[in-house]
Amino acid sequence: MSLLANTSALLGKELRTEFRSRELLTTTIVFILIVLVLFSFAFNPTSDESRQFASGLLWLALLFASSLMLQPCFLREQNNDTLSALRLSVSDPFAIFLAKLAANTLFLLLAELLLLPLFAVMYNVPVVPVLHWLLLVFFLASLGISIAGTALSAISAQARMRELLLPLLLLPLLTPILVVSAEVTRSLLDREPFVRWKGIGFIGVFDVVFLTALWLFGEYLLEE
Amino acid sequence: MLKSAVIGAVVVFLVGAAAYGAFYIAPDEKTMHVLYRIFYFHAAAAWAGMTAFFVCFVANLLYVWRRDEKYDAVAISSAEVGLAFITVVLITGPIWAKPAWGIYWTWDARLTSTFVLWLLYISYLLLRTLIEESDRRALLSALFGIFAFIDVPIVFGAIRWWRTQHPAPVIMGGPGSGLDPTMRKVFFFSVLAMHVLMAFLIAERYRLEKLRTDLELVRREAEAT
Amino acid sequence: MTPPAFSPVGLRLENIDKRYGRLLALRGVSLTIAAGECVVFAGRNGSGKTTLLRIVSQLVRPSRGTLTFSGSGAPGGGESNAIRPGFVAHATMVYDELTAEENLLLFARLQEIAQPEKRVETLLHDVGLSERRGSLVRTFSRGMRQRAAIARALLHEPAVLLLDEPATGLDPQGVTWLAEAIRRLRDSGRTILMSLHGESEISQLGTRAIRLDAGSIAADTRTGATFRSILTFADA
Numbered sequence: 001m002s003l004l005a006n007t008s009a010l011l012g013k014e015l016r017t018e019f020r021s022r023e024l025l026t027t028t029i030v031f032i033l034i035v036l037v038l039f040s041f042a043f044n045p046t047s048d049e050s051r052q053f054a055s056g057l058l059w060l061a062l063l064f065a066s067s068l069m070l071q072p073c074f075l076r077e078q079n080n081d082t083l084s085a086l087r088l089s090v091s092d093p094f095a096i097f098l099a100k101l102a103a104n105t106l107f108l109l110l111a112e113l114l115l116l117p118l119f120a121v122m123y124n125v126p127v128v129p130v131l132h133w134l135l136l137v138f139f140l141a142s143l144g145i146s147i148a149g150t151a152l153s154a155i156s157a158q159a160r161m162r163e164l165l166l167p168l169l170l171l172p173l174l175t176p177i178l179v180v181s182a183e184v185t186r187s188l189l190d191r192e193p194f195v196r197w198k199g200i201g202f203i204g205v206f207d208v209v210f211l212t213a214l215w216l217f218g219e220y221l222l223e224e
Numbered sequence: 225m226l227k228s229a230v231i232g233a234v235v236v237f238l239v240g241a242a243a244y245g246a247f248y249i250a251p252d253e254k255t256m257h258v259l260y261r262i263f264y265f266h267a268a269a270a271w272a273g274m275t276a277f278f279v280c281f282v283a284n285l286l287y288v289w290r291r292d293e294k295y296d297a298v299a300i301s302s303a304e305v306g307l308a309f310i311t312v313v314l315i316t317g318p319i320w321a322k323p324a325w326g327i328y329w330t331w332d333a334r335l336t337s338t339f340v341l342w343l344l345y346i347s348y349l350l351l352r353t354l355i356e357e358s359d360r361r362a363l364l365s366a367l368f369g370i371f372a373f374i375d376v377p378i379v380f381g382a383i384r385w386w387r388t389q390h391p392a393p394v395i396m397g398g399p400g401s402g403l404d405p406t407m408r409k410v411f412f413f414s415v416l417a418m419h420v421l422m423a424f425l426i427a428e429r430y431r432l433e434k435l436r437t438d439l440e441l442v443r444r445e446a447e448a449t
Numbered sequence: 450m451t452p453p454a455f456s457p458v459g460l461r462l463e464n465i466d467k468r469y470g471r472l473l474a475l476r477g478v479s480l481t482i483a484a485g486e487c488v489v490f491a492g493r494n495g496s497g498k499t500t501l502l503r504i505v506s507q508l509v510r511p512s513r514g515t516l517t518f519s520g521s522g523a524p525g526g527g528e529s530n531a532i533r534p535g536f537v538a539h540a541t542m543v544y545d546e547l548t549a550e551e552n553l554l555l556f557a558r559l560q561e562i563a564q565p566e567k568r569v570e571t572l573l574h575d576v577g578l579s580e581r582r583g584s585l586v587r588t589f590s591r592g593m594r595q596r597a598a599i600a601r602a603l604l605h606e607p608a609v610l611l612l613d614e615p616a617t618g619l620d621p622q623g624v625t626w627l628a629e630a631i632r633r634l635r636d637s638g639r640t641i642l643m644s645l646h647g648e649s650e651i652s653q654l655g656t657r658a659i660r661l662d663a664g665s666i667a668a669d670t671r672t673g674a675t676f677r678s679i680l681t682f683a684d685a
Binding site for chain 3: 002005006009010012013016017020021079080081082084085086087088089090091223224
């Protein structure tokens with residue numbers, strides 16, 4: 001029970017901090033927007049062509065953006081050594097990870113929801129008919145990205161060149177999410193008759209496996 | 225010193241024997257003729273590389289549990305050796321593909337996943353170079369190594385699923401799929417030879433690592449006085 | 450300060466080693482500290498003072514050796530039986546982007562302290578930050594941040610208090626305030642370990658002094674060295 005209480009108290013802190021400055025959200029959203037626009041310049045799509053690779057581009061942009069957004073996650077706890085204060089106060093260090101990954105998932109979802117209409121317009125794709133499935137994919141994928149990203153951010157915060165390091169560590173690890181999400185999104189936007197459940201299952205497996213690994217090894221990530 | 229030279233000679237002999245088997249003992253293949261023989265190296269190297277990464281994974285777990293720097297030395301050694309074998313796989317794949325399919329890279333499921341595997345372990349090595357203090361380096365890279373390894377089956381599964389959605393040319397079929405008995409024997413001997421080579425390389429690299437860390441210790445102690 | 454709700458706690462370190470890579474920050478440190486003692490640790494930078502305190506705070510685990518606390522030491526909050534020392538470190542360990550009140554409430558809730566709002570209210574008053582409770586810590590002076598750090602450390606009414614060079618960056622008034630605060634904490638029966646640089650109002654509060662040199666105990670007032678010699682690094 002105290003895990004839940006600790007997690008919600010910490011989640012409150014994460015959300016309060018972010019909504020005061022909104023730095024993570026704004027930079028993430030603007031970055032994805034820039035990437036989407038630049039992609040369209042680079043590929044010069046007609047409306048038919050764009051539907052082919054639109055979903056891939058969306059997920060690529062999301063992945064790049066998240067690897068940047070997740071980087072301050074543990075880095076900012078080095079300010080004033082607040083991480084030590086957290087370690088001294090919580091009964092289960094897993095609460096620290098749970099709170100951060102919940103917050104990160106929320107931020108990613110927010111960015112995705114805000115960008116979805118723009119994406120639909122820019123690349124001429126029918127988002128509304130498959131909205132509920134898209135949201136499911138967004139949720140599961142964002143969860144996976146946050147779990148892995150939060151864990152790896154704890155590692156990269158302790159190394160040199162940490163700004164470049166997190167994307168290098170995270171992006172190969174997230175390949176399954178990129179591949180499956182892009183494919184499922186494409187099939188949804190192409191209005192294919194059946195939902196790719198097996199693919200969605202892979203994302204679910206990723207989430208469960210990495211959450212478990214984080215639960216097992218989290219305290220070592222925070223060790224001094 | 226003499227011992228490793230002798231063992232080294234045995235290893236070279238084994239690998240040479242496997243090569244001989246691949247070129248002279250294995251029967252001719254109907255469509256590909258000589259070209260297919262690269263399969264014996266390609267697939268055997270893949271298995272040996274995966275085994276090396278598994279050794280790395282176990283060493284990572286042991287380090288997190290026990291904190292003995294021996295396990296860290298095994299981890300770096302097996303990761304480097306594994307990466308070397310996987311590099312061989314990634315090079316022999318296109319060598320086969322070009323004459324067979326006319327293109328170097330077909331994004332075939334196994335080879336693509338192998339490429340991701342290669343990237344993961346390159347990141348592992350990169351992470352290690354970016355942490356100076358040896359205890360931190362050992363612990364943090366062990367944790368990343370664990371995350372990387374548990375991702376591997378998911379990577380392979382997801383990419384294979386993706387390929388079922390969009391079929392593409394397959395590089396060299398499956399190992400053991402439609403192999404006649406002689407081929408199978410040569411193949412298993414290649415796998416054995418590659419594993420022996422892998423074990424030898426890991427052992428030598430481990431020795432080198434121990435020497436390096438001992439030298440570092442002596443140097444630090446000399447500087448302190 | 451409000452009357453304490455704790456039982457006194459002593460501690461013992463046995464053969465503590467701490468290794469960072471090939472560097473031995475602490476070697477074979479053995480020490481018994483009785484409940485209620487106020488121990489001053491002196492020593493050059495890099496002598497191991499901070500490492501020692503971080504080990505007692507349990508943020509860092511020793512490479513070898515044991516740390517044991519004695520005495521029931523029931524803290525004012527939480528259900529755990531483990532001893533959680535209060536720690537005032539080099540860094541303030543509070544969030545710049547939260548207010549003083551939000552910071553204390555967060556840590557109070559994390560430690561599951563009973564009636565957290567009331568406790569925070571009391572502490573803010575005790576450290577003299579009541580008026581600035583709604584200001585972001587980012588706007589605080591060094592002295593005020595130190596007070597916020599002390600408030601955070603005292604939330605759970607710890608029986609053991611650790612202070613790592615607490616007077617760093619404080620002006621003379623700040624030092625006087627701090628000395629007074631520590632004196633009251635000491636007189637209330639808490640066991641206090643402080644690492645300091647040289648003599649000051651604060652070092653005078655110590656009931657015992659220990660000098661660390663290259664990770665080992667070089668001198669101890671308990672075994673005959675004088676306070677002055679330890680604090681000024683002169684040979685006893």
